[in-house]
Amino acid sequence: MKLIMAIIKPFKLDEVREALSALGVAGMTVSEVKGFGRQKGQTEIYRGAEYSTNMVPKIKVEVVCDDALAPRVVEAVQQAANSGAIGDGKIFVLDVGQAIRIRTGETGETAL
Amino acid sequence: MTPFKTFCGAAGALGLSLFAALPAWAQEVAAEAAPAVPNPGNNAWMMTATILVLLMILPGLALFYGGLTRSKNMIATMTQIGAVAALAMIIWVMYGYGLAFGPEGNSIISWGKFFLAGITPDSTAATFTDEVISEYVFVSFQMTFAAITIALVLGGLVERMKFSAIMVFAIVWLTIVYFPVAHMVWEARGVFFVMGALDFAGGTVVHINAGVSALVAALILGKRKGYPSEPMPPHSLTLTMVGTGLLWVGWFGFNAGSALEANGSAALAMINTFVATASAGLFWMITERVMGHKGSALGFCSGIIAGLVAVTPAAGNSGPFGAIILGAVSSIVCYFFVAKVKPALGYDDSLDAFGIHGVGGIVGAIGTAVVFAPSLGGPGGEDYAMGGQLVTQITAVLATIAIAAVGTAIAMYIAKALTGLRVSKEVEQEGLDLGEHGERAYN
Numbered sequence: 070m071k072l073i074m075a076i077i078k079p080f081k082l083d084e085v086r087e088a089l090s091a092l093g094v095a096g097m098t099v100s101e102v103k104g105f106g107r108q109k110g111q112t113e114i115y116r117g118a119e120y121s122t123n124m125v126p127k128i129k130v131e132v133v134c135d136d137a138l139a140p141r142v143v144e145a146v147q148q149a150a151n152s153g154a155i156g157d158g159k160i161f162v163l164d165v166g167q168a169i170r171i172r173t174g175e176t177g178e179t180a181l
Numbered sequence: 182m183t184p185f186k187t188f189c190g191a192a193g194a195l196g197l198s199l200f201a202a203l204p205a206w207a208q209e210v211a212a213e214a215a216p217a218v219p220n221p222g223n224n225a226w227m228m229t230a231t232i233l234v235l236l237m238i239l240p241g242l243a244l245f246y247g248g249l250t251r252s253k254n255m256i257a258t259m260t261q262i263g264a265v266a267a268l269a270m271i272i273w274v275m276y277g278y279g280l281a282f283g284p285e286g287n288s289i290i291s292w293g294k295f296f297l298a299g300i301t302p303d304s305t306a307a308t309f310t311d312e313v314i315s316e317y318v319f320v321s322f323q324m325t326f327a328a329i330t331i332a333l334v335l336g337g338l339v340e341r342m343k344f345s346a347i348m349v350f351a352i353v354w355l356t357i358v359y360f361p362v363a364h365m366v367w368e369a370r371g372v373f374f375v376m377g378a379l380d381f382a383g384g385t386v387v388h389i390n391a392g393v394s395a396l397v398a399a400l401i402l403g404k405r406k407g408y409p410s411e412p413m414p415p416h417s418l419t420l421t422m423v424g425t426g427l428l429w430v431g432w433f434g435f436n437a438g439s440a441l442e443a444n445g446s447a448a449l450a451m452i453n454t455f456v457a458t459a460s461a462g463l464f465w466m467i468t469e470r471v472m473g474h475k476g477s478a479l480g481f482c483s484g485i486i487a488g489l490v491a492v493t494p495a496a497g498n499s500g501p502f503g504a505i506i507l508g509a510v511s512s513i514v515c516y517f518f519v520a521k522v523k524p525a526l527g528y529d530d531s532l533d534a535f536g537i538h539g540v541g542g543i544v545g546a547i548g549t550a551v552v553f554a555p556s557l558g559g560p561g562g563e564d565y566a567m568g569g570q571l572v573t574q575i576t577a578v579l580a581t582i583a584i585a586a587v588g589t590a591i592a593m594y595i596a597k598a599l600t601g602l603r604v605s606k607e608v609e610q611e612g613l614d615l616g617e618h619g620e621r622a623y624n
Contacts, residue, residue, distance in 0.1 A: 113414060114474055114475075114477065115414055115415055115477075115479055116479060116480070116483060116519045116520060116533060116536075117516075117519060117520025117521065117523075117524065118409070118413075118414075118524070120412040120414055
């Protein structure tokens with residue numbers, strides 16, 4: 070099993086969700102996060118006083134799927150979240166040791 | 182009556198007729214001459230206008246200033262505004278009204294009618310025509326002006342001054358600065374009134390006075406910890422926008438109410454309070470664009486206040502198109518002051534009480550001499566001499582600045598001696614909400 074963690078632009082969330090649903094991904098976790106990478110922060114100005122904020126708001130999408138599906142999930146996210154501009158985000162793929170469905174106690178891929 | 186005397190100060194002729202209302206012998210004379218009875222329409226409008234000025238303070242100014250502070254100082258900012266306004270009301274009926282509009286006096290100060298002695302529901306105050314309004318209404322209307330002026334000063338002092346220090350400062354400042362200046366500008370014997378200074382609704386008494394006092398007090402108090410290196414963005418521009426709206430609505434009581442009657446002069450003040458403000462709100466945003474920034478919500482709100490301040494002395498002293506120009510000029514000048522001059526000088530007038538009320542007030546007071554001219558659509562007579570009026574306006578502005586600066590310094594040092602002035606570094610770091618009031622604005 071793989072955990073695919075994608076940091077994307079907030080306005081791309083709907084497209085990513087649709088692309089993953091089309092692949093048959095059964096669920097995902099989404100959080101609002103802040104961070105920075107190559108895209109620098111924004112400048113805010115209040116009556117001429119400038120403040121630069123280093124952190125840019127992003128959406129973190131987390132999906133766990135079986136190993137076979139993982140490359141297609143990565144590809145779908147990469148295409149759906151791509152706007153061609155700096156700040157489109159990153160995708161990380163991690164190994165998952167175990168998955169358990171809390172209600173039934175099922176484990177492994179059947180728990181996904 | 183010269184044309185501009187007609188619109189001069191709020192209290193103008195009324196000092197004279199109030200005279201008649203007080204001593205017993207005068208009442209007898211008045212009874213023989215069938216005393217003037219307030220027109221219910223005028224009385225009703227002035228009661229409404231008075232409450233509109235209260236709307237400017239709580240909730241208007243409290244939300245406007247509160248939204249601009251950091252969330253840890255929200256409750257403190259709003260509580261300070263409410264408390265000094267309430268204090269001003271109590272002092273006003275004890276001795277403030279007597280010092281500003283009392284029956285005895287000279288060109289600097291008056292006295293008498295302390296604790297409202299002799300005023301009854303039948304007492305009347307003159308307007309600028311032969312009409313009268315109930316004296317209790319006039320006392321209340323002027324009371325709200327004292328209350329908002331001291332509240333405006335707090336814009337330079339928030340986020341670091343002890344609550345006790347603010348209350349002491351307020352008592353001294355109202356006594357030695359506000360009451361004498363109100364007398365000098367609005368009472369028939371007052372030095373600026375006699376000079377013929379044009380100040381329809383209080384550009385000098387309220388805005389220049391409050392703005393200059395805020396600057397001097399902020400210099401004595403010192404900068405907020407971390408200013409200007411630490412970011413101190415407004416915690417809620419939403420609430421600031423709500424406060425701005427309430428200030429604008431309430432300002433119709435302030436400006437149109439200063440006609441003291443529901444008449445054509447009030448109508449002129451009303452339309453000017455619409456259009457000068459609209460122009461100023463837009464011109465601040467235009468200035469931001471020209472300077473290469475985005476047109477901002479805070480810029481729009483700041484422009485609205487700059488326009489309201491500038492049109493205050495001009496409300497009944499300008500045509501609508503003169504007011505539009507006055508609002509635009511005030512907005513542009515105030516923008517450069519708060520965005521360029523203030524950072525260059527490095528002082529911490531936290532919410533720009535001087536940058537907007539002081540600077541906008543000066544633009545308005547001097548500009549009133551220009552827009553008053555009949556050639557620009559103003560209500561001045563054919564024989565209106567702009568040059569002479571400009572000198573009068575500038576003299577009144579400079580004198581107000583001097584009185585406000587000296588009086589504020591005295592009041593601040595008295596407050597410092599009695600209370601220590603500033604909160605501890607720990608309280609300032611944690612926020613005045615918890616440190617001074619034991620509450621949080623948001624839980």
